Amino acid sequence: MKLLKISKFIGLVAISMLGLAGCGLGGESAAKENATKVSAPAQVHEDAKDVQIGQFDIDHDRVRLNSGYDMPLVGIGTWAISDSEAEESVYTALASGMRLIDTAVVYGNERGVGRGIKRSGVPREEIFITTKLWTPDYEDAEHSIDRCLERLGTTYIDLLLLHYPAANDEKAYQAMERVVKAGKVRSIGLSNFFREDFDRILKMAEIPPAVDQMETHLHHQNVELKKYLDSCGTVLESWFPLGGRGQTEMMFNEPVVQKLAKEHGKSPAQIILRWHLQAGHVVMPGSTNAAHIKENYEIFDFSLTEDEMQELSRLERNALYGGY
Numbered sequence: 001m002k003l004l005k006i007s008k009f010i011g012l013v014a015i016s017m018l019g020l021a022g023c024g025l026g027g028e029s030a031a032k033e034n035a036t037k038v039s040a041p042a043q044v045h046e047d048a049k050d051v052q053i054g055q056f057d058i059d060h061d062r063v064r065l066n067s068g069y070d071m072p073l074v075g076i077g078t079w080a081i082s083d084s085e086a087e088e089s090v091y092t093a094l095a096s097g098m099r100l101i102d103t104a105v106v107y108g109n110e111r112g113v114g115r116g117i118k119r120s121g122v123p124r125e126e127i128f129i130t131t132k133l134w135t136p137d138y139e140d141a142e143h144s145i146d147r148c149l150e151r152l153g154t155t156y157i158d159l160l161l162l163h164y165p166a167a168n169d170e171k172a173y174q175a176m177e178r179v180v181k182a183g184k185v186r187s188i189g190l191s192n193f194f195r196e197d198f199d200r201i202l203k204m205a206e207i208p209p210a211v212d213q214m215e216t217h218l219h220h221q222n223v224e225l226k227k228y229l230d231s232c233g234t235v236l237e238s239w240f241p242l243g244g245r246g247q248t249e250m251m252f253n254e255p256v257v258q259k260l261a262k263e264h265g266k267s268p269a270q271i272i273l274r275w276h277l278q279a280g281h282v283v284m285p286g287s288t289n290a291a292h293i294k295e296n297y298e299i300f301d302f303s304l305t306e307d308e309m310q311e312l313s314r315l316e317r318n319a320l321y322g323g324y
């Protein structure tokens with residue numbers, strides 16, 4: 001992968017081109033205020049210098065973040081799987097071509113993720129690791145980040161998120177900003193921050209959140225939140241992309257999903273994941289099944305028409321399955 005260092009100036013120009021009119025403080029002042037907030041140095045693909053922040057490049061499996069770094073669009077999730085399962089899943093995902101890995105302190109499997117990466121032989125710079133600080137970590141976030149690095153066996157984290165809004169989250173966000181400057185973390189963001197909490201962080205942030213990871217699937221599509229995040233230059237990442245453990249069969253058995261799977265010669269999971277991509281959500285389905293992991297990355301050789309996207313979008317039920 002050819003990489004090119006670009007200057008802070010290019011990052012600033014890119015974010016100011018976004019026109020953050022609907023975001024945070026609102027209007028022109030928001031655009032000015034946010035434009036001055038991007039300070040991370042950036043490494044970007046040489047052939048993608050003109051790409052706008054938040055614009056999905058499905059053909060190349062990447063989206064440009066507000067940090068200037070590119071994030072893959074499809075990866076492996078590791079919630080509710082053991083350390084040794086995480087090692088296997090990450091190893092299989094990397095062997096299948098996926099380059100995005102999602103873990104968290106509270107999953108207790110960062111060491112397994114690190115072992116899977118090491119075993120894969122894939123160069124570190126090709127891999128995008130996301131981890132999340134758990135709420136008790138917020139009190140002394142810098143120390144917790146050092147422990148994440150040690151468990152993952154890496155010198156930097158690609159994307160670090162605050163897992164939930166909680167006491168000391170603003171203090172922890174400021175600590176994340178400091179570690180970006182120290183080079184230990186490349187991009188920072190949030191998870192489970194609905195609009196009000198998202199705005200609270202945005203207002204105090206020097207570096208606006210690159211990503212908000214939220215429960216997002218056919219039955220809860222987050223259309224309004226997505227529009228708002230777009231206006232802030234923040235990428236929406238979906239957790240429970242297949243509905244989550246226990247709900248996947250219900251999702252796969254939706255008649256329209258079944259129909260489209262037959263018509264495209266794809267599995268129901270592939271139809272749903274492709275819908276996410278075209279709707280502009282980064283996805284990292286969880287799996288310990290090698291065939292499923294491989295299948296989940298085979299979604300770049302077909303596309304859904306606008307009518308098919310709309311048929312799927314009509315499955316919205318405003319139903320959350322994660323219990324928050």
Ligand SMILES: NC(=O)c1ccc[n+]([C@@H]2O[C@H](COP(=O)([O-])OP(=O)(O)OC[C@H]3O[C@@H](n4cnc5c(N)ncnc54)[C@H](OP(=O)(O)O)[C@@H]3O)[C@@H](O)[C@H]2O)c1
Nearest residue numbers: 077078079239240241242243244269285286287288289292
């Ligand atoms: N930020 C947060 O608060 C938060 C919360 C929850 C999750 N997450 C992240 O989001 C990731 C995704 O969520 P999730 O794993 O909970 O739910 P999910 O991806 O919606 O669903 C996972 C389930 O789907 C099955 N599955 C995966 N691919 C399949 C395929 N091709 N065909 C059939 N079944 C398939 C898996 O079973 P098999 O193992 O049998 O494939 C597993 O039971 C998590 O792993 C985690 O990294 C974040």
